[in-house]
Amino acid sequence: MLAIVCPGQGAQKPGFLNPWRELPGAEEALAAMSAPAGIDLLRHGTESDADTIRDTAVAQPLLVAVGIIAASSLYQDQDLPAPEAFAGHSVGELTAAALGGVLSNEDAMRLVAVRSQAMAKAAAAEPTSMAAVVGGTREDVLATIERHGLHAANLNSAAQVVAAGSAEQIAALAEDGPVKARVIPLPVAGAFHTPYMAGAREELAAFAPSLSPQDPTVPLISNAGGEVISSGARYLELIVDQVASPVDWEACMAALRRRGVTAMIEVAPAGTLTGLAKRELKGIALMNLNTPDDLDAARTLVREHAGITAAPTAQEN
Known part of the structure; x- marks a missing residue:
């Protein structure tokens, strides 16, 4: 197929x-x-x-x-x-x-x-952005995203979730991300799919x-x-x-x-x-x-x- x-x-x-x-x-x-x-x-x-x-x-x-x-x-x-x-x-x-x-x-x-x-x-209505979260466990990744007041905008694979929300929240996630995961800010100016x-x-x-x-x-x-x-x-x-x-x-x-x-x-x-x-x-x-x-x-x-x-x-x- x-x-x-x-x-x-x-x-x-x-x-x-x-x-x-x-x-x-x-x-x-x-x-x-x-x-x-x-x-x-x-x-x-x-x-x-x-x-x-x-x-x-x-x-x-x-x-x-x-x-x-x-x-x-x-x-x-x-x-x-x-x-x-x-x-x-x-x-x-x-x-x-x-x-x-x-x-x-x-x-x-x-x-x-x-x-x-x-x-x-x-x-353009307010400063928002997105970040890819790579690695970690799905449960911990989603819980950490929620803890920072963010949204899981893209569920791309078992190892990659994209978080979206205010620019301030994305910065906080980058500083305090899920265990054993990398947080990679994305060059977008919007919290799409939220x-x-x-x-x-x-x-x-x-x-x-x-x-x-x-x-x-x-x-x-x-x-x-x-x-x-x-x-x-x-x-x-x-x-x-x-x-x-x-x-x-x-x-x-x-x-x-x-x-x-x-x-x-x-x-x-x-x-x-x-x-x-x-x-x-x-x-x-x-x-x-x-x-x-x-x-x-x-x-x-x-x-x-x-x-x-x-x-x-x-x-x-």
Whole structure:
């Protein structure tokens, strides 16, 4: 079984769109998505520096657009079997929704534009931040996060939880963290996926009725506890709640394991989710689709694993 996964904010790097712009039709597709996104995707993905693309209102549309370009290139003019699941981390769920037929590319870009701007506005209301807590026991990590008045915003794996809250609380956690755990402050200016994003959730809820979601052509694995989504309406309900609710990527991986995943391709900018899978989904084949040079190997992997439930041969990138 093949799953295609889509990374979230923080995976972007300056110039990471450059290799994809050379493909036939890529610049035209980016221009078409730039209009509903409200930003110049080509310029930001090829010329803008790290600080510029760290901005939530830039990073999120850029990630969705590049993920769409990469996955579309994988299947374009190819007689390939479809994957058997899509999943995305945080804003990557919007990429997955476009790839899975829930949203048109235009609606996905309209939604990410509203989402990113609303989240940026909510983040600017007061100084908040996030920190990764790596190691320790889950019970102690969650108890320490709660003791500092913080929220567990991302449950990324058995060994990694992301805490979010006020900048002061994050600093206190860094000084007094869980036993046998490292606290790594993240370069973000917002407590995403927590009640601090309540205003953003309200904006998304008001915008959602303008969208026309379809039922997915391939099951979507949701950040909401790994729920398998087969309804476009249900997807939209969860994606509105997601901005102010925890991202449970650990549950997504568990859902993929239960469904018998044998291979995973992460679309550009890839590496974060396959890195987590390498530790949590041992033995599956992993592929990072970062540039067009990776397309042939990714297509080979699709053919080998789509619809196959037997154990794969070792292949990890």
